Amino acid sequence: MTESKQKDHGVLYIGMDLGTSRTSISASNGVRETIFSVVGYPKDVVSQKLLKKDVLYGKEAIDKRLSLKVYKPLEKGVLKYTGDAAMDGEAKANLKAAQDLIGEAIRHARPRKDELVYCVIGAPAEASVKNRAAIVEAARAHVDSVMLCSEPFSVAYGLDWLEDVLVIDIGAGTTDLCRMHGTMPEETDQVMYDVAGDAVDAELARLVAESCPGAQFTVQMIKEIKERYGFVGDSAERAVVELPVAGKPTTFDLTQQIGKACSILIDPILKGITKLVATFDPEFQQKLKNRVLLAGGGSMVKGLDSAVEKAMRERLGGGKVVRIEEPIYGGANGALKIAHDMPADYWEQLK
């Protein structure tokens, strides 16, 4: 690639956070978008004619879900795809949905046709090789070159916190903890728990069903309530919501249930912190405890940083937790920064 040709084309960098619940992108043309990681295909010819589309994504897919076969291609932070030869039709459909989702996320970045597009995707730390390969294959169809990196790493890199930092990425499917010590994190630097946003939703649904007899709701409604009112510790406002009871909108105060459901996040986080701190170089343990970074959609639960700090004081004798400013875009911003800093010849070699 000559210098002049590069200048003719322009270079668009895209950072992507491929999440169980949401997929976010940040691009070097200023575009920042988030879509729900949901893909829907019309159930039959009738619905296809009605919807006038072959594939629907995100909120549109959720809104039209009754006419669609809906896929959430990621589960517990990884693709519902093993790469096994005996993979059934459903797994293949999920793989296609994941590929379509990645394509749609890249289209959201609105790349110009005459620009080179280089993309870094924050992949789940636990993703298998075949899983990662599927992500790369899906992205390659839309970009000139693509790289994967660990999600927690991209969050820390985006904030220039490269040494002695512990990143807690609370997603929908998993809560990932990763300690950074100036090098790429290894397997021993990472722990993962499947107590995350979806688990909070399930717990809240259980508590609402128990305490609000007759109340009708869906997982989506519960998720929206949590995202609006989610908190741990002391609540700043009452969570008064309307749920239908036998078709009639009825008011319920769910403050207590929401607080209780969200608090299930604290215990696994503390377990993870304890494990990663306890196995770290003793000279740097204190520094690590004081540089805990809370990221991901789950970090938007009000009071979570204070609650984790409080628990650290009780169990580890202290610590300092910082919530990143943009939990939804933290991973994508970090991936974008990695894409920017990556030398040209690395991109060329991966084309």
Next chain:
Amino acid sequence: MGGFKESLAAAVRQMAFRTSLDSLKKKGVQQVSVLGIDRIVALVEAAVHRSLRSHLVGIEREAVADATKEEFLRLLRSNEDLQRQKSEIERLKERAEEEIDGLRRELATRHQELQLRLEQGAQAVADRYEGENAAIAQRVGEVLRSLAGAGAPTVADAEARVVELVLDVVSGERRSAEEARAALRDREVENLQRRIRKLNDALGQTEQRLQEVAAMKSVDDGISSIYREVQGLRPGEVQAQKKKELMAEIFKANLELQRKLEG
């Protein structure tokens, strides 16, 4: 005034009906009174003038008389136009009836031709079968005669000759049947090819429409990146060396993944 009298005379002639003396006799008429056209016209004119004189005076009478004459002539012309239109319609009707008759005659001729063809076809088939039957009978006769001429034929010889004969006849029929089947297949193939051509045409038109619609839609050119060239770490970047090492590690892991994919 002269023109008016002529027109009046023409109108009387046109409105009169013609009949022959024989037909009047048949109706029992022995004598007829004859009144000339000039006399009728003069009577009509005199009647009009007398009527006008009794009701009007001077210039007024003359004006009304002129207007009446003019109106009479207009009505006469209108009547002539209607007569012309009527004649034209009648002429067209006659021509249409002639055409229908012609078509009926042609249809009858075609029916006859078809019937003849069908009969000829049936006769040709019957003749062909008869000819074939005769040919087969002749060949069987020849075989039997040749066998008889050769002395006492063995059963095996007779069987061989009969089988040879039958196979010869059957193979001829098979050829004919095969040709008929091939012709049928060709027709089917031709029909299918024609349908494919039509579908191709329809597809082409649809694609063209699609392209037109796509061209009509506003095309999103995307948003330009702020970068015109690949960036990389800036000189003087915070923790530049460490970041460089991390970039190298990320690249290495991805290169390995790519090799696994290609391998």
